[in-house]
Amino acid sequence: MYLSKTIVFITGAFVSHTCWDAWQNYYKTKGYTCIAPPWPFKNENTQELRNKRPNDTDLAGLRLRKIIEHYETIIASLPEKPIVIGHSLGGLIAQILVNKNLICAGIAIHSAPPKGIFSFEWPILKLIWKPLGYFTSTKKTYMMSLSHWKKAFANGIDVNEQIISYEKYAVPESKLAVRDSLGNVSKIDFFKLHPPLLFITGSEDNLTPNSLNYENYIKYNKDNAITDYKEFKGKTHFSIALPGWQDEADYILSWLEILEHKIEISK
Numbered sequence: 001m002y003l004s005k006t007i008v009f010i011t012g013a014f015v016s017h018t019c020w021d022a023w024q025n026y027y028k029t030k031g032y033t034c035i036a037p038p039w040p041f042k043n044e045n046t047q048e049l050r051n052k053r054p055n056d057t058d059l060a061g062l063r064l065r066k067i068i069e070h071y072e073t074i075i076a077s078l079p080e081k082p083i084v085i086g087h088s089l090g091g092l093i094a095q096i097l098v099n100k101n102l103i104c105a106g107i108a109i110h111s112a113p114p115k116g117i118f119s120f121e122w123p124i125l126k127l128i129w130k131p132l133g134y135f136t137s138t139k140k141t142y143m144m145s146l147s148h149w150k151k152a153f154a155n156g157i158d159v160n161e162q163i164i165s166y167e168k169y170a171v172p173e174s175k176l177a178v179r180d181s182l183g184n185v186s187k188i189d190f191f192k193l194h195p196p197l198l199f200i201t202g203s204e205d206n207l208t209p210n211s212l213n214y215e216n217y218i219k220y221n222k223d224n225a226i227t228d229y230k231e232f233k234g235k236t237h238f239s240i241a242l243p244g245w246q247d248e249a250d251y252i253l254s255w256l257e258i259l260e261h262k263i264e265i266s267k
Contacts, residue, residue: 003260004080004104009036010071012088012112013178014131014144014153015169016046019087019241023249030253032083040070046171053172054140061138064180068093075102081195085252087240088112088208089178092186095216098194105196105259107252110208110237112181113216114188128207133175141172152207153238161243169241190219196226198255200248202235226262228255 007027009020020036027034041059042049052059071093075082081104086094091111098106133142144152146166153170154162180186197220201213210231220227230251232239239248 002104003256003263004082005031006033006078006080006082007035008071008075008078008082008084008103009034010084010086010090010093011036011039011042012086012090012110014142014171014173015238015241016049016171017042018046019169019238022245023085023240026246026249027253035074037071037074039067042171046167046169049171050143052141053143056141056172057139059172059174060141060176062174062177063185064089064177065185067177068096068185071097072100072102080104083107083256085109086111088237089181092181095188095197096186098197099188099192101195103195105198105256107198107200107255108216109200109240109248110202110205111199111213111216112186112208113212114186115182115184116187117212117215117219118182131173131175131178133179136175138176142175142178143172144170153236154242155206155236156204156234157236157242165238165242169238188219191221191224194220194225194227196259197228198252199227199229200232200251201230202232202237202239204234205237205239207237226259230255 011017017036017038024034041062083105084094084097084103085107087109089112091108094106094108097103131142149166149170150162154165199213199217201210217229
């Protein structure tokens, strides 16, 4: 095994893939080749995607399995197994790709939990209930409101920053893709030998709180592979595109350097 210098960034639900622009530019200065492919049917800019709501039937019908297969195809086209960095539902996809041994290392930032890990705490249920869209038409996409964004993605930061991040990144989403994260398509074999995996979470994440991420992390059999966990104090769910995102970016770089050193020693 050796560590690739190619990184694939995977976006979560409800946001544009442009949330990785600063990360890509930064990591390129560190010698990495970076790509952040959008989900199927989400290639347009934020305003164009918003203009298509709520009757964007292609996006409304998008399923999580198709998103996973989309990234599997992209990864298979690369000359080597890449590093994958995913956020939220993208973090869950990173876990699935690690589980399938399709990548050389995975980083799951504020990961959506796989099947079997769920919180019944009322504040969390309130935040996730609307995006799941039960009792509403699955032929229509879901667009998170600004008030919901402030509570779920950007709580605890300056009001102006909340509005700026919402206008810049928030896009309509498939209710079905979000629902699928609760089903068999998100199942993980926690005892399987797998490539190195890092979980990153934040103490102020209301949507996928550190308790869920820690439960996700401790499910893995640490005897079978490198599996690490890091909590950042004061960070909210959308920390990857809010002021201070470099904290997580730099920590991941350090983790990758240590990982590369371990690989060299083991040769």
